[in-house]
Amino acid sequence: MDKQELGAFLRSRRERLAPRDVGLPAGPRRRTPGLRREEVAVLAHISTEYYIRLEQGRAPRPSAEVLAGITGALRLTDAESDHLHVLAGTPPNRRRLHRRDVRPSILTLLDRLPQTAAFVTSAVFEVLAWNDLTAALMEDYALLAPEERNLARRAFLGPQHPDAPLYGLSDAAEFRHHVVMDLRGALARYPDDPAVTGLVDELREGSAEFTRLWERRDIQSAPTLTKTFHHPVVGDVTVDCDALALTDRDQNLVLYSAPPGSRDAETLALLAVVGADAGMTP
Structure with missing residues (x-):
């Protein structure tokens, strides 16, 4: 598990998303680009504390279920999902998931x-x-x-x-x-x-x-x-x-x-x- 690269990859994917991309209201003016960490955690059905630790490179290896939740929350492509699993040291999840991202x-x-x-x-x-x-x-x-x-x-x-x-x-x-x-x-x-x-x-x-x-x-x-x-x-x-x-x-x-x-x-x-x-x- 490459904790530092995993954290950097998660940050890069989170910062490219706007709230409207995942069906969330924009809300007050944001000081940083992308989604907030707590928003990703809610969408991925994991605790905010654990997601923050993942981005900071301090969390233990995430399970396949956690990675599946993060994949959906961050709207990762199949290639990005595979890369996420490689960084986490977990076999890629080949289960087919229905898509929620709109062209x-x-x-x-x-x-x-x-x-x-x-x-x-x-x-x-x-x-x-x-x-x-x-x-x-x-x-x-x-x-x-x-x-x-x-x-x-x-x-x-x-x-x-x-x-x-x-x-x-x-x-x-x-x-x-x-x-x-x-x-x-x-x-x-x-x-x-x-x-x-x-x-x-x-x-x-x-x-x-x-x-x-x-x-x-x-x-x-x-x-x-x-x-x-x-x-x-x-x-x-x-x-x-x-x-x-x-x-x-x-x-x-x-x-x-x-x-x-x-x-x-x-x-x-x-x-x-x-x-x-x-x-x-x-």
Whole structure:
């Protein structure tokens, strides 16, 4: 284990990331570039003290689980992850993990789509990035902790009544069924990813409805072409639904739009003016 080089490598990877890259608010003005050490520790699910000792070259050899958490927190590429394991003196972790980093070009695209609520979800329904109209139509995810941005968790374990429509959706039951089928596929693709297996276990333990649907073992659903949101500020709005697969990262770009000149398009335009303050509380 090369403790000094390991610490230097961790610092270099941490300093290249901005809070928005990992779904965190920028907060007050920062005196140094990159994420704070405590932010990395939270994202990696380890103690801040231990992470600080790693960067200072004073910690004992980290386990494979700790390295996996740090790899995800720092958004390391496969090559960077392998290098991290070499520095730590631990065999590279070849388990396949689902990706949470969004391509910069997609992040730019989100804000360039006119009158369209657009957001990116991971293989397990984490909302990774979104534009202002999504915040107005659904919720401002910047106000939520990363673990609270998971649509599967919010659909089955959220604060709303189990039978209540998530975000006022008219097809909440169909959406929950779709979530279960997609999670079954994700579990097959990432059987060793603790974030995937942990989410499925959490949902099975916490939701009888999820367990009932899970035991059906359905694996394919019909595409959803439209959705109707019962919005508390602007009333009902029906949108066309398109989910574009970002195959290189196993993510989806979800687009909610309305035909130009329609009443629903005018409602979306109104939401764009009202802004995130109009977003729903599920």
